[in-house]
């Protein structure tokens with residue numbers, strides 16, 4: 633149910649964003665339209681940072697927000713989930729984020745792909761690095777369709793790319809890069825601001 637609320641919100645933002653593009657070429661019409669538009673929706677479409685309370689995500693759970701019109705995930709990873717990361721290097725294309733450093737800010741170029749001391753909370757842009765579908769969160773261990781060595785992560789239904797619980801891409805799939813970590817920082821212990829480094833990059 634929580635997701636459907638987010639989805640509705642996303643639809644609203646997308647509809648609003650589409651309307652702005654349509655109005656942009658007709659300045660006389662655009663001005664009154666923009667004046668009447670909800671200021672927070674306008675800020676979101678323009679790329680304003682998005683604030684998320686980490687308390688919304690139960691252990692193991694993923695929550696979705698929209699930032700710059702894109703799906704962004706916040707995952708509250710358990711210790712067991714984090715423990716899966718170290719043993720996967722051989723099966724990954726870019727396990728240490730060396731090949732594509734642009735896929736995360738410098739502070740997230742580490743095993744957990746997070747800010748130091750906040751490894752529990754993973755923030756990812758939820759867009760497949762192959763052709764842009766949104767991968768499906770599959771946190772379960774060894775489901776029948778993904779195989780006995782599956783330790784949790786994301787599966788892209790479009791062409792079968794797979795990513796681990798840090799968003800790192802597996803070998804032998806079409807996607808070539810790890811999922812993107814957007815800029816973010818902790819405003820306080822419970823609140824993440826997605827879209828800004830907070831001057832602590």
Ligand code: FES
Pocket residue numbers: 760761762763764765788789790791792793806807
């Ligand atoms: S878009 Fe994800 S595998 Fe092709």
